[in-house]
Amino acid sequence: MVLTDELKRRAEKALDKPPRYGLDLETSEFTPDYTGLEAESLRDLSERLRNIVKSIGLDTGEKSVLGSYLQVDQRVAYSRSHKKGVKVLSLKEALKSLDWLRGLYWKAVPVDLDKFTAVAALYEEGGYVVVAEKGVKTEMPVQTCLLMKSPRSLQTTHNIVVAEEGSTLHVITGCTQAPESFGLHAGISEFYVGRNATVTFTMIHSWSRGSHIRPRTGVIVKEGGRFISNYVVLKPANTIQAYPVVRLIGKESSALTTSILLASGSSKMDIGSCIRLEAPQTSGEAVSKVVGGDSSETVVRSRIVGFMDGVRGHTECNGILVSEKAVISAIPELVAKAKDVELTHEAAIGRISEEEVFYLQARGFTEEEAVSMIVRGFLESGIVGLPKAVEEYLKKAIRETITAL
Amino acid sequence: MILEVRDLHVEVSGKRVLNGVSLSVGYGETIFLLGPNGSGKTSLIQAILGNPSYRIVSGRIFFRGTDITGLEPEDRVKLGIAASFQMPPKIRGLKAGYLVEEVASRFGVSDEYVEKLVSLLRLEKFMDRELYVGFSGGEVKRFELLLTLLQNPRLVLLDEPDSGVDVENLAIMGEALNRFLQGDGQLVSTRRAVLIITHVGAIAKYLKPSRAYVMMNGEIFCYGKGEDVVSQILESGFEKCKACFEKARRRVWF
Ligand SMILES: Nc1ncnc2c1ncn2[C@@H]1O[C@H](COP(=O)(O)OP(=O)(O)OP(=O)(O)O)[C@@H](O)[C@H]1O
Numbered sequence: 001m002v003l004t005d006e007l008k009r010r011a012e013k014a015l016d017k018p019p020r021y022g023l024d025l026e027t028s029e030f031t032p033d034y035t036g037l038e039a040e041s042l043r044d045l046s047e048r049l050r051n052i053v054k055s056i057g058l059d060t061g062e063k064s065v066l067g068s069y070l071q072v073d074q075r076v077a078y079s080r081s082h083k084k085g086v087k088v089l090s091l092k093e094a095l096k097s098l099d100w101l102r103g104l105y106w107k108a109v110p111v112d113l114d115k116f117t118a119v120a121a122l123y124e125e126g127g128y129v130v131v132a133e134k135g136v137k138t139e140m141p142v143q144t145c146l147l148m149k150s151p152r153s154l155q156t157t158h159n160i161v162v163a164e165e166g167s168t169l170h171v172i173t174g175c176t177q178a179p180e181s182f183g184l185h186a187g188i189s190e191f192y193v194g195r196n197a198t199v200t201f202t203m204i205h206s207w208s209r210g211s212h213i214r215p216r217t218g219v220i221v222k223e224g225g226r227f228i229s230n231y232v233v234l235k236p237a238n239t240i241q242a243y244p245v246v247r248l249i250g251k252e253s254s255a256l257t258t259s260i261l262l263a264s265g266s267s268k269m270d271i272g273s274c275i276r277l278e279a280p281q282t283s284g285e286a287v288s289k290v291v292g293g294d295s296s297e298t299v300v301r302s303r304i305v306g307f308m309d310g311v312r313g314h315t316e317c318n319g320i321l322v323s324e325k326a327v328i329s330a331i332p333e334l335v336a337k338a339k340d341v342e343l344t345h346e347a348a349i350g351r352i353s354e355e356e357v358f359y360l361q362a363r364g365f366t367e368e369e370a371v372s373m374i375v376r377g378f379l380e381s382g383i384v385g386l387p388k389a390v391e392e393y394l395k396k397a398i399r400e401t402i403t404a405l
Numbered sequence: 406m407i408l409e410v411r412d413l414h415v416e417v418s419g420k421r422v423l424n425g426v427s428l429s430v431g432y433g434e435t436i437f438l439l440g441p442n443g444s445g446k447t448s449l450i451q452a453i454l455g456n457p458s459y460r461i462v463s464g465r466i467f468f469r470g471t472d473i474t475g476l477e478p479e480d481r482v483k484l485g486i487a488a489s490f491q492m493p494p495k496i497r498g499l500k501a502g503y504l505v506e507e508v509a510s511r512f513g514v515s516d517e518y519v520e521k522l523v524s525l526l527r528l529e530k531f532m533d534r535e536l537y538v539g540f541s542g543g544e545v546k547r548f549e550l551l552l553t554l555l556q557n558p559r560l561v562l563l564d565e566p567d568s569g570v571d572v573e574n575l576a577i578m579g580e581a582l583n584r585f586l587q588g589d590g591q592l593v594s595t596r597r598a599v600l601i602i603t604h605v606g607a608i609a610k611y612l613k614p615s616r617a618y619v620m621m622n623g624e625i626f627c628y629g630k631g632e633d634v635v636s637q638i639l640e641s642g643f644e645k646c647k648a649c650f651e652k653a654r655r656r657v658w659f
C-alpha cells in the first residue's frame with residue numbers, strides 16, 4: 001500500500017459519503033478481482049481480449065502510438081513507452097522511480113471527495129502514469145486501456161498525467177469490458193499541465209449495460225498551458241456519473257472540455273464538467289453533444305466560475321432526441337466572482353430535424369439510415385482540437401458504433 | 406406518361422397549399438413550371454417526392470403508370486425520381502464527399518462517372534466540407550444537381566436550379582443536364598424527362614422547354630407551348646396571365 005496514513009484516514013472517513021451528483025451505490029456489493037494477466041506485448045493477449053480491446057480502436061500492434069498501458073480488472077497487464085522523453089508506467093512503478101511524483105499524488109482530486117474516491121484509494125492497485133518531459137512535443141498518442149473482465153467486480157485505477165513545461169502530449173484512454181462483466185469502476189485521473197504545455201485527453205467508453213461508472217478527475221493547468229478533453233460515451237453503462245474539475249491556475253491558460261454522448265437503452269448518465277478560471281486572462285469552454293435514444297436519461301452539467309477580471313468562459317449544450325422516451329436535461333451554470341468577466345452559454349435540445357431526415361430519404365436512404373447519418377455527423381462535428389490520428393480514431397469508433405446500432 | 410398528377414390537394418401544417426393540381430410529363434419532355442412566390446411550386450415537387458410535411462388531402466400521383474401516392478419517399482426514389490431542392494438543409498458533420506460516394510454506390514454509378522461529373526460541375530474542393538455548411542447560393546445549386554444526377558433518375562425535378570447562379574456556372578450546369586438527358590452516365594439512353602421550376606427562365610438557354618405550366622394560388626391556370634409561355638411571362642409578368650385566367654374562369658362560371 002502506497003497510501004499514506006493521513007490519506008488512508010481521510011479515505012476511511014469518506015467511505016459512506018454519498019456523491020454530490022448521480023445515483024448513489026452500495027460499494028461493498030462489488031469486490032476487486034486481482035486474478036488478471038500479465039502480457040509481454042499487447043499481441044500476447046488472448047484473441048478474445050484482443051478483439052475487445054481492438055473494438056474500441058486501440059492499436060494492439062502499437063504502430064501508431066508512443067506507448068501503451070493495459071489494465072485488466074485490478075491487474076496491470078502491460079505498460080511500456082516506445083518514445084524517449086515520454087514515460088508510460090504503472091502507478092506503483094512510477095511512485096518508486098519518480099521521487100517528485102509523491103508531491104502530485106492525490107493533489108488534484110481530494111481523496112475524501114465521496115465514497116468513490118475513498119474506495120479508489122483504499123483499493124488502490126493499478127493506474128497509469130504518463131509523463132511528457134520538458135519540451136518534448138509529440139503528435140502520436142499514448143494509448144491506455146482499462147478493461148473489466150470479471151462479473152460483479154470493483155475496478156479502481158489511479159492515473160496521473162504530467163506534461164512538463166513546453167511539452168505536448170496526447171493520451172487516449174479506452175474503457176471497456178467483456179460482455180459478461182458488470183461491476184463498478186471507480187477511476188481517479190489527475191492531470192498536471194505545466195507552463196506552456198498542451199495535453200489532449202480523449203476517453204472513449206464502451207461499457208456493457210450492467211455496469212456503474214464513477215470516474216473522478218481533477219486537472220491543474222499552469223501559465224500558458226492548454227488542456228483539451230474529449231469524453232466520449234458510445235455504449236453507456238447502466239449508470240455513469242462524471243464531473244471533472246479543471247483549475248486554470250496560471251495566467252493565459254485555457255481549457256476545452258467536450259462530452260460526446262450517445263445515450264441508449266435505459267442508461268442514466270450525469271455528466272458534466274467544471275472549469276475554474278482562477279488566473280488572469282484564462283479562458284474555458286465546455287461543450288456537450290448528446291443523442292438521447294431509447295429510454296435513456298441524460299443530465300449534462302457545465303459550470304464555469306470566473307474569479308478574475310478579464311477571464312472568458314462559454315458553455316454549449318446541443319442535444320437531439322431520437323426516441324419518444326429519452327430525456328435530456330442541460331444544466332449550465334455560470335458563476336462570476338469578479339466584475340469584469342465574460343461568461344456565456346447556449347443550449348439547444350430538440351427532436352432530430354425532420355427536414356434533414358426527409359432530405360436524405362429523398363436521396364435514396366431509408367429513414368433509419370438517414371437518422372444514423374445525421375446522428376453521426378452531429379456527434380463527429382463535436383470533435384475539435386485533436387491531432388488528425390486521434391480525430392480519425394474517434395470518428396472511426398463513432399462510425400462503428402452507429403452502424404452497429 | 407412518365408408522371409401524371411391528378412387533382413392534387415395538399416396541406417402544410419393545416420394550410421392548403423395545392424388546390425387541385427393536374428399536370429403531366431411525357432417521356433423525353435422538358436417541362437417548365439412557373440408562378441409567383443408562394444404559389445405552390447415547391448409544394449408540388451415535395452408532394453411528388455413524398456415529403457410527410459406535405460399532406461395529401463386528395464388526388465393521385467402516377468409514375469410510369471403506377472400509383473405512387475402512398476409510397477415511402479425512398480421507394481419513389483428507387484423507381485427513378487430525383488430532385489434538386491430549392492433550399493436543402495445544412496447537415497452538420499456530414500461530409501459532402503461521403504454523401505456523394507454513398508449515393509453513387511447506391512445507384513450503381515461508376516467512379517469514373519462521378520469523377521467526370523464532379524469535375525464538370527467544378528465541385529472537387531467541396532468534398533471535405535460539411536454538407537451545405539457555408540456553401541454559397543450558387544454552390545448549393547451545383548451540388549444539388551450533382552447529387553440529383555448521381556441518382557441516375559428517369560424523372561428529374563429541379564426546384565429553381567438557375568436562381569442566383571452566374572452565367573458561367575449556369576452554362577456548366579446546362580451542359581451537365583444535357584449530357585445526362587442524352588443518355589450519359591450508366592443507363593443506356595432510356596428516355597428521361599425533366600420538370601424545372603424557374604423564375605428567371607435563364608436555364609431555357611440550355612434546355613428548351615417542350616411545354617410550360619403556370620401556377621397561382623395552388624392551382625395550375627395556364628399551360629402551353631414552352632417558349633411561348635416563358636417569353637410571355639418574362640416579358641409581362643404574371644399580370645397578363647392572371648387576366649387571361651380570370652376571363653377563362655368567368656367563361657366557365659357564367
Ligand atoms: N411549413 C409551412 N407552414 C406554413 N405555410 C407554409 C409552409 N410551407 C409552405 N407554406 C406556404 O405554402 C405556400 C406555397 O409555398 P411554396 O414553397 O410551394 O411556394 P413556391 O411557389 O415554391 O414559392 P417560391 O417561388 O417563393 O419558391 C406559401 O404561401 C408558403 O408560405
Ligand SMILES: [Mg+2]
Pocket residue numbers: 446447448491564
Ligand atoms: Mg419554391
